[in-house]
Structures are given as C-alpha cells and as structure tokens.
Amino acid sequence: MIRKAYSFLARCTCSSSECDVDALSVFFDSKRPATEFDFFDELERSLRENETLPDCIVVISDTNHTESLIGHWTSSTQNRQTFLDRGLNKGVPFVKEVIFVSWSPTDGLSQDAHDEDGHTSTIQLPLKDLVAQGLAALVRSNPVVQVAPAGHVFKHPSRTVNKLFIQARELATSEAELAFLGRCLTLTSPELVASSLARVFIDTMGVYSIVREALAFAESSARIDSYHSYGRLADLSPPTEPYVVVISASTSGGMAKTLCNEQGFEADRLVTLIDSSRVDRSGKVLVALDEIDPSYGKHLTDGSETQIELFGEHFTSKAKPPRAVTLGVPHTPKALGVFLKHFGIGGLGELNAHCTTRRATRLMMLDGSVVGRNSQLLTWLNAEIDWYVGSAVNHIICANDAGSRALADHAAGRLHNTKDCKQRPSVTCYDYLGPTTLESARGVLVVQAVAGDGGLLREISRDLREFLKSNVPRHFLIGVGMPQTAETWLRLRQFLIKNASEREYGFSCWLELPVGADGTANAWHTFNNLATNAQIETPTVGGVAADIVDASVDLAAELVKNAFNSFLPTSSGASLSLSDGFVFFGKTFDGRSLDEISTSTTFATVAGVLQAARELSNPVNQLRSSGYESVVLSPENFLRYNDNLLQACILRAAHPSELDYSSSPDLSRLMKEFLLKVFERHAHPYGAASLEFAAALATGRLRLSADDSRELQARSLQKLAAAPSALIGFLCLMGSMGR
Secondary structure (H helix, E strand, O other): OOOOEEEEEEEEEOOOOOOEEEEEEEEEOOOOOOOHHHHHHHHHHHHHHOOOOOOEEEEEEEHHHHHHHHHHHHHOHHHHHHHHHHOEEOOEEOOOEEEEEEEEOOOEEEEOOEOOOOOEOOOOOOHHHHHHHHHHHHHHHOOOEEEOOOOEEEEOOOOOEEOEEEOHHHOOOOHHHHHHHHHHHHHHOHHHHOOOOOEEEEOOHHHHHHHHHHHHHOOOOOEEEEOOHHHOHHHOOOOOOOEEEEEEEEOOOHHHHHHHHHOOOOHHHEEEEEEOOOOOOOOEEEEEHHHHOHHHHOOOOOOOOEEEEOEOOEOOHHHOOOEEEOOOHHHOOOOHHHHHHHHOOOOEOOOOEEOOOOOOEEOOOEOHHHHHOOHHHHHHHHHHHHHHOOOOOOEEEEOOOHHHHHHHHHHHHHHHHHOOOOOOOEEEEHHHOOOOOOOOOOOEEEEEEEEOOOHHHHHHHHHHHHHOOOOOOEEEEEEEEOOOOHHHHHHHHHHHHOOOOOOOOEEEEEEEOOOOOOOOOOHHHHHHHHHHHHHHOOOOOOOOOHHHHHHHHHHHHHHHHOOOOOOOOOOOOOOOOOOOOOHHHOOOOOOOOHHHOOHHHHHHHHHHHHHHHHOOOOOOOOOOOEOOEOEEEOOHHHHHOOOHHHHHHHHHHOOHHHHEOOOOHHHHHHHHHHHHHHHHOOOOHHHOOHHHHHHHHHHOOOEOOHHHHHHHHHHHHHHHOOOOOHHHHHHHOOOHHHO
C-alpha cells in the first residue's frame, strides 16, 4: 500500500512549559487527499512504528487539507477514541494531545490555537525546528551521504577532494517525502513563493522534482533551467527578471561562492539543498550535515588516498572486485573472554528459544538467572553502587525475570547498608509499575540482568518520564548487554541518559558483547521459508529423475523443520561437532569436555567475532561494505575454521552480502572448487557441513556467479543423483528462492 504520509519523531522544547517533548509528526501529502480511513490508518501505523509512546501527535498538511483532516478527527468519535486508547499506558494518557499544523506557502507553519474540543493547546512547539528534524530524519534513513572507503577519496567535478559524496536526489523516496521536502525548501528560500518569480536555475536534473514540488506548492509558473553542474557554470549570468538558484549538494560551498563572488548572483537568491556546513557559505543551506552528525566533518585525508573521480551522480562499487577479509585474532571482541568464562557453559539456552517474558523467540538467549547470581557481577555491582549510584535512590525498578529481580534485591540491600538509608529501597517489577508507585521517589534505579538493544529499558524510561519530574535522579544498570551493534548500544545509552535537566542520568553495564542481527530474517527463518515454498512447488532439474527430486526435496524440508533450534546434521544424521583448538575460545575451556560447550555458545562466539570484524577500527581488516566498496568473507575462512560446526556458524551468522561472491570471478571460482570437494566428500569429516552449504546456496545466502552456480549444481548432482537424499534436495532447490 502506497503511504500518503511521512512520519518522524522530533524532540522539541515546549515554549510554554520549557519541558522536552517527543512529538510524533505525521505529514500528509495534499496531492493525495486522505479519507477518514486513510487518516486514522496512517496515524496508527506511524504510532506502531515508534519505539516508545510520544507526548503528542503533530498532524501537518497544507491549510485546506488540514481542515479536512480536522474534520476526520472530530467527526469520527469511535476511530478517535480507539486511537487515543493506543496512547494509554497503564491507564495513563502518555499521548496528551493531537496537534494540527497548517502549512501555507505565504504564512509558513501555524499551529492551531485550540484542539477539537475548543480547549487551548498546552503544548507549544517550535515548528521550524520540528520540520528541520524531519529533514534530518530523511538524511539518516535514505542513502543521501556516501563515505569513501578506506584509503580512497572522492574527486568532485569542482576538483574538490574529500571523503564525502552527497546525492540530494535521494533525499525523498516517496511522494509524501517529496511533498514534505518541497515545502521545507520554501521555508528556507521564501523567494520561491514570490508571485514575481520567473526562473529557477538548478545544477542537475536530479533535483528537478524537488524544485517542481516547491513551485507547485507556491502555485508558481516559474521556468526551471538546468545548467548541468560545472559544465555550463561559467556561462551563467543573473537574469533581469526575479530568479532563484538551487544547488543540489556541496561539500565546500564552492559553487555558491563562485556564483556570488565572481558572477554577480545575489546571495539571498542562492540555496544549497545539502551542504557539509552552514559556516562560511554564500547563500542559504537547507540541510547542514554537521548539524545532523558531527562525524561527517571528521573524516581526515592525508593526500595518499586513491581518488574516485565522480562523473555526474553515478558510481558503482562493482567497478572493482570485493575486498576479502579473513577472520583472525585482531577480530576478537574485547569482552568475549570474560563472557565465555562466566557464561560459556550453562549460560546460553538453545538457539531460537522462546522468551519467557515475551511471546517471541530469540536467536541467542542468555539465562538471566545465571547472570543474576554471578559472583563477579555482584562484586562489580557493589562497587558501582558505592561509586556511582546516588544516595537519593529509594525505589528500584527491575525487569520481570528472575535474574533482574535477584540483582535488584542485591542492589537494594547494598544501598540500605552503605548509603545510610533509613528504609530499604523498595523493589518493583516493571509489570507492576503504575502512576502511584513512585509518588515518594527521590531517586530511581532501573535494573535489568540481560539486555539486547534495550527495548524494555526504553519503555521503562518513557514511563518514568511520565511518572516522575525530570529532576528526580535515575540510574540505569545492566548486567550483560548483547546488542546487535555497538552503535545501537550507544544510541540506547544516549536515549537513557539525556533529559530536560542540566545533568545526565546514570548508566552502567558490566559486560557488553555486540552479536549482530537477531531478527525474524535470520538464517533459520530463511531456511523455513525455503522448506515451505519447496513443498508448494517442486523444482524440475535436468538430469535428475522427477521421483528422486520429489523425494529429496521432502527429505530436505523435513530436516529444516526439525532443526529450528540447532543446525542441519551431517549427511549420516549425526549432529555437527567441534574439535579442540578454536582460536577464539582461547584457553577458556581448557580441561573441559567439548560436549559441555553448547552449539549456542559456539554460534554466539562466531556471531560476536563477525560483529567485531564489522566494527573494527582498522579499515584494512574491517568487514564492512561502503557505497563504493563491497567486502566479503574470504573463502579462506572455511579452510582455516574447518570444523563442520564452525563452518555452519559462519554461514548462518554472516550477512548475505558477506557471502556474495557473484561479482568476483576469482572468489567465486575458489568457492566453487571448495564446494565441489565438500559435496563430493559429504560422507566424510571434510564434507560434514555439506547440508549447511547446500542450504545456504538454495536460499541465496551464499552466492556464486551464475556460471559457477550452474556448473556446481550440474557436477554435484551428476555424482549424487543415484538415490534420494536431503543434499540432492537442497542442490535441486538452488535458485528457487529467487523465482
């Protein structure tokens, strides 16, 4: 369904209360009038996509369309009440107001003074700041800024050399985003809405749609002319009739300076859609990257980099083969040794286990009760409370699991004994937290034994913002963090500590181990989809009898369904195994039986190593692709880590792009030769992971070039097709996921 709205979350300061407000802003494109159903559907969808409940909803549209939307809101009592109920949490209205904002080309943005019942709105928002955050959200969510890969720089048509390449045409990827962007442009450059405007110059046709949208909003008939970047720049001169010059993007402001200082154009009539900064610029800037993310200005060059010359707006990373990375000791996560020492045996549950507190499965789940009674963690907790947790804390909130409750009880006892508290701090599970729970709170400690990306901590933080004043101290304490990436953990920390007061809230974590993606799109779900599709439509493969194909595909599908909590077995039906000497285990398990080490521990180790490789600071060994360089896992990894269980872990923990050898003839050929041997020796230890490799090929997680894939399939089936087997089934399914 094509969306008729663009939504984003903005944090602003209310001018009347001077409190921070989270405003979920929903912009409706007036070119696609919204029915009552469309209106409430977009509001509910935007609210669902938000991680926490906002303080208010801001509905933005053109003046005439806003009146229509207000009509939908006021006339549909049932839909309005249903939506407002979604903004309740434990009986408390977290979403306090729905605010309507009109957008006029001449008057700009204006907030309705009253709500639908005639009451004066208590929340007064800085509307220009709000839409500026909407622009920033577009930059973050769309492929607008590309950073040159390590050892490379971009050479722009202006001859400027730096690490950034900006594509303004990627700012908007939908009609609603385009409409929002066009209106923002008129705010920055009011000259675009002047009735006398006759001509608009643009430097590339890539931004034509943005400028046309702005002019349509202003009901202007001005002509748009493109001077094709620096190709015809020297021929430009200011026309006699009113004009505006729109520059798509800049990293140095050079084009605007040239037009202003050398060719006589007025600075007030120059506007750059995206620039690296507003400082020392001629004309206006719609989006300044250093205001969105300061790191854009911190990419240093020393003149020794290879130059990537840009022609127009196009460049492709397929211009050179991918860089291959071999995993080694430098990719060891800092916290891995401690994690394995304390939780490597008996700490992790089976793969894709059901979460006890939520109706979902987790790929990797650390037992919170084991964490909660860990002696070293408790020693750290004592010191953390002594040094960093304030004596004002008299309430502790914990996640609703045994480990978190144990840590919270220990923290309460420590606070009572060492902070001279007259009363022991009360401990409340989050499920029982309500509006009256914290009426006497002078300070709050939030405890969770094991956290992923921190969704529950965000919920608790949002509730505390509703139930407590911002000047009440609070501290968030986590035993073990297993986020997807270090960046998501940093974002969580920033979310939890920032507030409207002058001080930051506390944040502590004993152990942090990023382990990569843990969503519903992991390899296990992909394999299940393959098995389901295979039973609906059996493939036809030349050279293999139809009855053998049918029987083999059924065997493969059955194996997949029985292996949701583990890996596919060997061709003989035995479980995959591990031998001594895995470098990333170090000496942690010396003297212990390998049977004590669960497959989930091995998988978590490999997943952590891969994530550390993606986040490695050394660009030479970093496993991260950019817009102009693809990076893959070297086939050498499957020879270096040749235990069948390790091979399976790498195949499942890696991103599909990291196993895509289709654009490199050399790497594809190496993988083909390796896989031919694996499939040929499937009954021997060398090929024990053959089913995992074949399933990865069948799902497209592992890719070779088209010619190598066909040759691999044909040669392997020629040797194996005498009798039905699961291996034949997976090989017959190669390419089926793309049909």
